[in-house]
Amino acid sequence: xxxxxxxxxxxxxxxxxxxxxxxxxxxxxxxxxxxxxxxxxxxxxxxxxxxxxxxxxxxxxxxxxxxxxxxxxxxxxxxxxxxxxxxxxxxxxxxxxxxxxxxxxxxxxxxxxxxxxxxxxxxxxxxxxxxxxxxxxxxxxxxxxxxxxxxxxxxxxxxxxxxxxxxxxxxxxxxxxxxxxxxxxxxxxxxxxxxxxxxxxxxxxxxxxxxxxxxxxxxxxxxxxxxxx
Amino acid sequence: xxxxxxxxxxxxxxxxxxxxxxxxxxxxxxxxxxxxxxxxxxxxxxxxxxxxxxxxxxxxxxxxxxxxxxxxxxxxxxxxxxxxxxxxxxxxxxxxxxxxxxxxxxxxxxxxxxxxxxxxxxxxxxxxxxxxxxxxxxxxxxxxxxxxxxxxxxxxxxxxxxxxxxxxxxxxxxxxxxxxxxxxxxxxxxxxxxxxxxxxxxxxxxxxxxxxxxxxxxxxxxxxxxxxxxxxxxxxxxxxxxxxxxxxxxxxxxxxxxxxxxxxxxxxxxxxxxxxxxxxxxxxxxxxxxxxxxxxxxxxxxxxxxxxxxxxxxxxxxxxxxxxxxxxxxxxxxxxxxxxxxxxxxxxxxxxxxxx
Numbered sequence: 001x002x003x004x005x006x007x008x009x010x011x012x013x014x015x016x017x018x019x020x021x022x023x024x025x026x027x028x029x030x031x032x033x034x035x036x037x038x039x040x041x042x043x044x045x046x047x048x049x050x051x052x053x054x055x056x057x058x059x060x061x062x063x064x065x066x067x068x069x070x071x072x073x074x075x076x077x078x079x080x081x082x083x084x085x086x087x088x089x090x091x092x093x094x095x096x097x098x099x100x101x102x103x104x105x106x107x108x109x110x111x112x113x114x115x116x117x118x119x120x121x122x123x124x125x126x127x128x129x130x131x132x133x134x135x136x137x138x139x140x141x142x143x144x145x146x147x148x149x150x151x152x153x154x155x156x157x158x159x160x161x162x163x164x165x166x167x168x169x170x171x172x173x174x175x176x177x178x179x180x181x182x183x184x185x186x187x188x189x190x191x192x193x194x195x196x197x198x199x200x201x202x203x204x205x206x207x208x209x210x211x212x213x214x215x216x217x218x219x220x221x222x223x224x225x226x227x228x229x
Numbered sequence: 230x231x232x233x234x235x236x237x238x239x240x241x242x243x244x245x246x247x248x249x250x251x252x253x254x255x256x257x258x259x260x261x262x263x264x265x266x267x268x269x270x271x272x273x274x275x276x277x278x279x280x281x282x283x284x285x286x287x288x289x290x291x292x293x294x295x296x297x298x299x300x301x302x303x304x305x306x307x308x309x310x311x312x313x314x315x316x317x318x319x320x321x322x323x324x325x326x327x328x329x330x331x332x333x334x335x336x337x338x339x340x341x342x343x344x345x346x347x348x349x350x351x352x353x354x355x356x357x358x359x360x361x362x363x364x365x366x367x368x369x370x371x372x373x374x375x376x377x378x379x380x381x382x383x384x385x386x387x388x389x390x391x392x393x394x395x396x397x398x399x400x401x402x403x404x405x406x407x408x409x410x411x412x413x414x415x416x417x418x419x420x421x422x423x424x425x426x427x428x429x430x431x432x433x434x435x436x437x438x439x440x441x442x443x444x445x446x447x448x449x450x451x452x453x454x455x456x457x458x459x460x461x462x463x464x465x466x467x468x469x470x471x472x473x474x475x476x477x478x479x480x481x482x483x484x485x486x487x488x489x490x491x492x493x494x495x496x497x498x499x500x501x502x503x504x505x506x507x508x509x510x511x512x513x514x515x516x517x518x519x520x521x522x523x524x525x526x527x528x529x530x531x532x533x534x535x536x537x538x539x540x541x542x543x544x545x546x547x548x549x550x551x552x553x554x555x556x557x558x559x560x561x562x563x564x565x566x567x568x569x570x571x572x573x574x575x576x577x578x579x580x581x582x583x584x585x
Contacts, residue, residue: 124276125315127302129378130332139328143319 003204007197009176010184011204017092017167017180018160021100022107022153029107030149036108037115054166055105063169066098070170088170095171095178099163103156110152114145147223151216158212162205181205231256231382231414235272235282235292244268244279244438250431252287255408255415257425257446260435266418269435270386273416274309275302286382306334308375312387314367316359322370323355329378339379340411348410349373349403364392365399372400372407383407383415389424404428422462426506450506451553453536453544458555463544464508465554471501480525480580487550491525492583511582512556514545515575516566526578528554532570535563547576554578 003011032051036044054062070077070088080086088094118141126136164182171178173187185201188194234247244265250256258266271277272292273284281294286307291300308329316325330342346352349369359367368388375383388404389397401424408415408428417428425432425446433443434455442455449457450466457463467490469483474494481494483503490505497503519527530549538544543563545556554576562568 119315121311121313121315122317124302125309125311126317126328127276128274128305128307128309129329129374130303130306130334131328132303135332140317 003200004197006175007184007201010179010181010201013092013095013176013178014161014180014182017095017099018103018157018163020093020096021103021160021163022157024096025100025104025156026107026149026153029104029152030111030145032104033108033111033115037112051108052105054102059102059163059165060169062101063098063166066094066101066166066170070094070097090172090174090178092171092177095167095180098166098170099160102163102166103160106156106159107152110148110155111145114148115141118144147220150223151220154212154216154219158209158216161208161212230287231273231416232283232285233269233273235269235279235284236294237268237272237277237279237281242438246435246438246440247282248433248440248443250414250416250433252414253412254430255417255428256431256433257417257419257429258433258435259419259422259425261420264435265438266420266435267386270309270384270416270418273382274307274384275300275305276309303332306337306379306381308378308380308383310368310371310375310383310385310388312390314359314364314371316362316367316370316374318359320359321355322351322357322359322362325359325370326351326355326374326377329374333377333379337379340376342377345373345376348406363396363399365396368392368400369403372403376407376411376413380413383413385415385417387418387420389421390419401427422457422460422506426466426504446504451546451555453534453538453546453555458509458536458538458544461510462506462508463555463557464506464511465552466504466506467552469503469505471495471497471499471503473499485552487530487552488528490528490578490583491580493580505583507554507578507583509544509555509557511579512547512554513577514547514556514558514562514566514568515577516568516572518575519577522577523579524577525580526576528576528578530554530574530576532568532572532574534570535568547574549576 036048067089068074072078072081072087072089077088088097122140123136126140131139162182167178167180168183173179173183179187181201181204185198188198188201230252231250235244237244246265246269258269260266268277272279275291278299279294283290283294284292290298291305292298317328349372351369351373354362354366354370362370389400392400405428419425429446432446432449434441434449434457436456442449442452447466447468449455450464452458467485469485472482472484472489474481476494479494480491483490483492495503528549530547532545533548533553534546536544538557541560542557543560545558547554547556556576
């Protein structure tokens with residue numbers, strides 16, 4: 001089952017887009033999870049809802065919202081293009097942004113679960129030993145939630161490989177630029193004699209997804225053991 | 230000197246505690262579960278900001294509700310040993326121990342790493358993870374970690390409460406060593422009287438969010454008006470010295486201010502300070518010098534006070550020289566012997582009931 005260069009492109013692009021989505025999305029997800037797990041402020045339920053929105057909204061709507069916000073005349077996309085010369089619509093970076101937004105709830109949930117499991121008593125102990133807030137976070141909290149970050153990251157990566165609706169709406173379907181695995185499969189199904197391509201790419205998709213889910217589980221368990229629990 | 234005067238409310242529970250603790254020695258905060266003793270400790274550590282009051286350590290005010298002053302716990306230099314040890318599970322024992330040391334104030338004096346490791350006997354554990362330690366080992370590491378943070382005050386929150394009797398015995402001697410070696414003031418929260426007897430110099434007695442009394446362990450042990458006297462293990466605590474060993478008889482003579490007591494032989498050398506609790510239930514009282522009895526210790530004294538204890542019993546305080554003993558007897562005995570304050574009596578204490 002050999003892949004053609006175009007098919008390889010789609011696989012590579014999917015990997016690159018999902019990787020960027022997780023790398024850039026995860027720090028924000030950790031921040032959001034921290035606020036949701038430890039924060040005591042009035043807007044917490046609102047933040048919780050906003051974080052989970054991509055999970056329940058039609059992906060096309062999320063993509064459309066991104067178009068409105070990050071379009072070259074949008075309230076965020078305009079300044080971005082004007083000041084930094086960065087255009088997100090119809091680019092690989094845009095596909096990564098759309099993927100990151102869609103995978104965001106998955107990352108936040110995984111990190112939040114592990115944050116909730118961290119004994120605040122350990123942070124209190126670190127305080128009495130002279131550790132300030134950032135010091136405590138990086139030496140105690142972060143290492144303890146690393147299993148959640150890693151397994152959440154792998155799951156988000158796996159889901160990101162297959163993000164379709166938001167990507168096609170926001171970043172379109174440009175070969176070599178934004179045509180990721182699912183978009184390539186979709187395109188193949190719309191093409192005469194595309195069945196072989198669709199089938200091959202579906203097998204790749206399936207294999208990646210199963211492999212990554214198994215990896216996430218293994219990582220989670222390994223890390224727990226590493227933490228001595 | 231540590232001065233504490235804090236007020237705080239959680240729902241229906243009100244804490245209003247004030248006491249002070251000297252710069253040397255161990256001050257135990259003793260009371261039943263839920264009396265607020267751990268909350269007091271949290272106020273001193275800074276892990277809880279009380280609603281009002283003041284906490285001062287020597288010249289430094291750590292908390293002053295009226296002035297709005299609150300020193301964060303990371304700047305208080307109060308080492309804390311928690312009941313559940315709270316070792317960092319992702320760090321080795323050695324890294325745990327060095328956690329506070331690395332963050333200690335520059336120029337703060339304190340024991341060196343090697344000294345603490347040696348004193349606590351944890352050298353063979355350094356490379357391990359906390360998850361692989363026994364409960365007793367964990368508490369020793371936690372104690373070392375707190376000591377190495379160069380604290381001005383050591384706060385211990387029921388450090389032995391989660392351990393079974395054997396494990397307790399594994400940790401208690403190390404607490405004594407730390408007390409004797411470093412001269413660091415210690416505030417020790419507990420609800421176990423035997424720990425108070427072994428460790429503490431002073432006692433702050435708490436109940437329902439309030440301080441009932443604060444004094445030396447010996448002085449409070451003689452008060453018949455405190456809840457302490459109602460306990461089955463109530464009794465006078467005597468500060469003694471080992472006078473001599475009578476190895477042929479399997480006995481040790483302990484001298485105290487007021488006389489001598491023979492006890493089953495103890496390992497401490499002559500001259501060593503030991504403290505014993507003479508349980509009131511183990512003391513009998515006679516109104517004439519007794520003859521032909523197995524009891525070795527017959528101390529001459531004067532009945533000083535009588536206090537009803539429960540429905541059918543009474544607590545007697547017998548002055549023996551500069552010290553005093555408590556004796557628990559039935560009300561019937563009071564009438565039968567015609568006991569009244571001022572009467573000369575003989576207090577009988579069985580040697581086997583005493584353990585140093």
